[in-house]
Amino acid sequence: MEQVEDAGLEERLKSALWLSIGKIVDEETMKLGVNATPQFIGALTEMVWSQIETVGQDLESFAKHAGRSTVNVSDVMLLARRNEGLESILRTFVEQAREAES
Incomplete structure (x- = not known):
């Protein structure tokens, strides 16, 4: 029963x-004056879904390795370490969030 609920979710x-x-995709294709097929959107969705699953598994593994059951900012930063642009954006966001809390 639980597997059926998980599949539905x-x-x-x-x-x-x-x-x-x-x-x-619709917004971007309108700006560019091109068309995107439903197959393209479906393929892009599958690719993004696969990436989300991988990121989630990596974050869980980082937290577990650190002896935690909850993912935190350090896990996300560890995941982003090989993408300098993303890491920079995330660092700025984290710093702004910490300043806002203070």
Whole structure:
């Protein structure tokens, strides 16, 4: 029964992701004056879903390795360490969030 519920939840999440990606693609293609097929949006959605699963597993592994059951900022920063642009954006965001808390 739980597997059926998990499968239903996964399908709803994928549908929501497809809808969001479709909106982004529509906005960008209108700006560029090109068209994107539903197959392109579907393939992009599958690629993003796969990336989300991988990132989630990595974050869980980092937290578990540190002896925690909860993912925190240090895990996210560790994940972003090989992407200098992303790491810079995240560092700025974290610093701004910490300043706002103070």
